[in-house]
Amino acid sequence: AQSVTQLDSHVSVSEGTPVLLRCNYSSSYSPSLFWYVQHPNKGLQLLLKYTSAATLVKGINGFEAEFKKSETSFHLTKPSAHMSDAAEYFCVVSDRGTGFQKLVFGTGTRLLVSP
Amino acid sequence: KAGVTQTPRYLIKTRGQQVTLSCSPISGHRSVSWYQQTPGQGLQFLFEYFSETQRNKGNFPGRFSGRQFSNSRSEMNVSTLELGDSALYLCASSLGLAGEGETQYFGPGTRLLVL
Numbered sequence: 001a002q003s004v005t006q007l008d009s010h011v012s013v014s015e016g017t018p019v020l021l022r023c024n025y026s027s028s029y030s031p032s033l034f035w036y037v038q039h040p041n042k043g044l045q046l047l048l049k050y051t052s053a054a055t056l057v058k059g060i061n062g063f064e065a066e067f068k069k070s071e072t073s074f075h076l077t078k079p080s081a082h083m084s085d086a087a088e089y090f091c092v093v094s095d096r097g098t099g100f101q102k103l104v105f106g107t108g109t110r111l112l113v114s115p
Numbered sequence: 116k117a118g119v120t121q122t123p124r125y126l127i128k129t130r131g132q133q134v135t136l137s138c139s140p141i142s143g144h145r146s147v148s149w150y151q152q153t154p155g156q157g158l159q160f161l162f163e164y165f166s167e168t169q170r171n172k173g174n175f176p177g178r179f180s181g182r183q184f185s186n187s188r189s190e191m192n193v194s195t196l197e198l199g200d201s202a203l204y205l206c207a208s209s210l211g212l213a214g215e216g217e218t219q220y221f222g223p224g225t226r227l228l229v230l
Binding site: 032034036041042043044045046049051090094102103104105106107108 | 119148150157158159160163171173205207213214215216218219220221222223224
């Protein structure tokens, strides 16, 4: 079965500084990988997804992620944080290994942005 | 285009009761997935329906069930409620199966409190 590990439960940055949210995955197949964001009391919104096309994926709101097969990583980055980026971020992998195709969510990383 | 809608948004039930949650997908989407989100367990996949058939199922007891109608609307039912069922229940819709790399669009969720 596939799995995903978000290496940090909380990340704190100052407004205007870079953001790095780390995600490692485990997969026996060629995975599909996603990043979702959840603002307080709201549903999840797709930031970006990787489906075996370009390894550098650009998403909404200035976020991007790079698929690195050799490192089994899919880290999310943004050059300059904004106060509105404060939210919880989930790394997600598609699971095709068990005969069931479903999404497996990481435990989430809470991004805190200070002025 | 209207987004995913879920009703009701909030529910309070007592142990032993049953509850039915409803989800209306984005027009044209044929897949509906259900997730449970709790602080302790994070986001966990419940099941996915596509064209009125359950295609994938997570590791939840049989008290959790669902169905999908011909218009793609879906309902989730939980019988014999337990305190641990208190959670945010999220519904997501997509054009095709979630595990095949389709983008999922999430509703705002139904917050269930079991007393």
